[in-house]
Amino acid sequence: MLSTPIKYLIALVIGISLGLLYGWAIDPVEFIDTTPETLRADYRADYVLMTAEIYNSDGNLSLAAQRLAVLGSQPPAEIAAQGYQSALEFKFSDADIALIQRLMSSLQAGGN
Amino acid sequence: MNRANPLMTLIALLAGLGLGLAYSWGISPVSYTDSTPNILRADFKDxxxxxxxxxxxxxxxIERARARLSLLGDNDSFQALSAQAQQMLAVGRPYEDVEQIVQLASALQGQKIFASPTSPSSYSAQFTALPTLTPLVNAALVDLTTIPQSTPLVITTTTSRPTQTLSPTPGLPLILISQEEICNSELNSGLMQITILDERRRQSPGIELTITWDGGEEHFFTGLKPELGNGYADYQMTEGVTYSLKPENGNPIPNIIAPACPAPNGSFLGGIKFIFQKP
Structure with missing residues (x-):
């Protein structure tokens, strides 16, 4: 026979488990009003691609770095490099990958 | 005594449940690192x-732009872009900043917008497991009648608009399709009202208008009063002053004078309404 405190402890543990199950799986916290930092890798890569497309047109590296800064606190060159890796992973077209690569190289050369 | 009190057991269970919820909702909620653009905060969506x-x-x-816009989950991307352009103009952002948004809105508007943001294209295939998003709009084109009109206007007679030969050619000057004097004492006296329509007779925001008079000039834009229509703008005329109105990419309309409207006890200063349309 289990002692009474053990039984209470088991009840407590069961309660905690149910609470975690409900809070993490059944009805987790719903996130709205998220920031671009939290975007999934493929969306981040597309954001980097948009920046690269604009950079390819206007050649404004400083503005491109500012645009990338919304994706996180890392240096823009690092964000571009992550975007490049994701673009490869998600099989973006060669032309798109080339644009991102160009932006990444420019940022790395520019010390950003 | 080795027998557990059922009430105490229940309390322990509930306490555990409370602790579990506090941890899973408050201390360590599900971390959100793979969010989608449709749940971005409004300013980030902008x-x-x-x-x-x-x-x-x-x-x-345009297809790529449309696919990207569809990720934001707007019910109508054109309206979302128009509203954003209007807000930017309203807070004094230079037109150059707004121009690209207006151009994209115009490009969307210039095409039939079908509800297929996840249609098979090489571009959208890049995204894995795209979230189900609300279609942009119905497959049918939005008709002009669905666009809010300048309801405060009291126009007793409607000038029938000439039949337009629709042409997709951009860049042609706006055509003045209607000009009429408005004698309505409930409106501001001397109010010049301008509405710009596109080739599909939908109201066009962000069109620059230039008013000139002897010794002065003023620039303003359509869409700054969205409650009166996306393509609406107005200007307060002064009695006795002769104005010239020139819409962006349009011919100037010279010799505009606020009309004197008859009233039981004399007269009052009336207004003029212009409607321009892209050919």
Whole structure:
């Protein structure tokens, strides 16, 4: 026979488990009003691609770095490099990958 | 005594449940690292639209821009872009900043918008497991009648609009399709009202208008009073002053004078309403 405190402890543990199950799986916290930092890798890569497309047109590296800064606190060159890796992973077209690569190289050369 | 009190057991269970919820909701909620653009905060959505518009200005790929816009989950991307352009103009952002958004809105408007943001294209295939998004609009084109009109206007007679030969050619000057004097004492005296329509007779926001008079000039834009219509703008005329109105990419309309309208006890200063349309 289990002692009474053990039984209470088991009840407590069961309660905690149910609470975690409900809070993490059944009805987790719903996130709205998220920031671009939290975007999934493929969306981040597309954001980097948009920046690269604009950079390819206007050649404004400083503005491109500012645009990338919304994706996180890392240096823009690092964000571009992550975007490049994701673009490869998600099989973006060669032309798109080339644009991102160009932006990444420019940022790395520019010390950003 | 080795027998557990059922009440105490229940309390322990509930306490555990409370602790579990506090931990899972408050201390360590599900971390959100793979979010989608449709749940971005409103200002970030604006920023996202801005960069989509800038990318469109760079690559001219409307399908790509449309696919990107669809990720934001707006019910109507055109309206979302128009509203954003109006807000930007209203807070004094220079037109250059707004121009790309207006151009993208116009490009969307210039095409039939079908509800297929996840249609098979090489572009959208890049995204894995795209979230189910609300279609942009119905497959049918939005008709002009669905666009809010300038309801405060009291127009007793409607000038029938000449039949337009629709042409997709951009860049042709706006055509003045209607000009009428408004004698309504409930409106501001001397009010010049301008409505700009596109080739599909939908109201066009962000069109620059220039008013000139002897010794002065003023610039303003359509869409700054969205409650009166996306393509609406107005200007307060002064009695006795002769104005010239020139819409962006349009011919100037000279010799505009606020009319004197008859009233039981004399007269009052009336207004004029112009409607321009893209050919």
């Amino acid at each position: 920023q996202y639209r801005t960069i989509i518009a800038a990318a469109f200005a760079s690559n001219g790929d």
